[in-house]
Amino acid sequence: MCSIVESNIICIKKKVAEKVRPMVNIVWILLILIGLVVAAFNGKIEAVTQAALDNAKYAVELCFGLIGIYALWLGLMRVAEEAGLVKRVSRKMQGVMRFLFADIPARHHAIGAITMNIIANMLGLGNAATPLGIKAMKELQELNPHKDRATDAMCMFLVINTSSVQLIPATVVALRSTAGSSNPTEIIGTAFIATVCSTAAGIIAAKILQRYY
């Protein structure tokens, strides 16, 4: 479990990982076991061995190929963080947020934390986003009359968070580039449109469902 030395967020992340891992475990083990059984029936046992060995090697090469782009991106992220980009963009976005979170009192701190978390997500600043998100949830919890039941604002916040509008999907671009794409960034625009659709659908669904739950 969590030691006293670790910060709260690392501790929460650990606990969550323990809950989520069984799902990934099942999919992973199913892929391999089904693969092996089917291979035995298809007479493809040798092909399977070959594929496993080759791909283990390829995966390592791929990770090393990613170092450069990761370095570039994490360098930029550090500059953005130190310059306080998130705070500044957040201030401009608060009007939109007030519309989505009508039930939060106008000057409450929750709005600020929510906006900053969403902006950090948009910029791809994952490390900065999680503490801001947890802060937002704690602020929202203060407004909550039933402490074990999610409020409309919490649901809306997490629906937006999970369908996050990410401006630049950096990992995907990096992977495409290492895989030899002739135009690694061509999916930024399509991903942006798709993510706008999914966020809009999530918001509409949340607004409708909150009446019935």
Place this chain on the structure above:
Amino acid sequence: MADIIDIISSFAIPAFIFVVLVYGLLNGVNVYDSFVEGAKEGFVTAVKVLPYMVAMFVAISIFRASGAMDILVSLMSPVTEFLGVPAQILPLVIMRPMSGIASTGILAELFKVYGPDSFIGRVASTVMGSTETIFYTLSIYFGAVGIKRIRYTLWAALLGDMVGLIASVVVCSIVFGR
């Protein structure tokens, strides 16, 4: 429409670099030093991802080489054809809400088999770039404040994901052609 999307794609990264650096300069950040400081984490991150990547790559390549993937694709084809989604990206769609790192492995394997510039490669990239790890995120944030009754949150989030998936296919068909 396709032209605007094209412009977004080609300008996003240079514009982002420009804004970050200029904004850093204006706010008195020692831009070069702080860039290098952040860039140091590039190596660590890649090494951290490595074991997950090997695990996922090996699993999915066994599944594919055995012929099980072909069986899955043909079994699911009535559903996927109805939605217009290439059946080959199903493992990615299933893994995506569970784990970011595992789905990254699946995406990389799709690139290796079909190529990043194929229709499948482009749709998979778009899906990956437009969705989030729902289960993980919900447990972190609700867990942090001890909420047990999450009401409709999961359903609304999954619906958003489905819409994002279909939108990815439609947008890619328009922009790149099938």
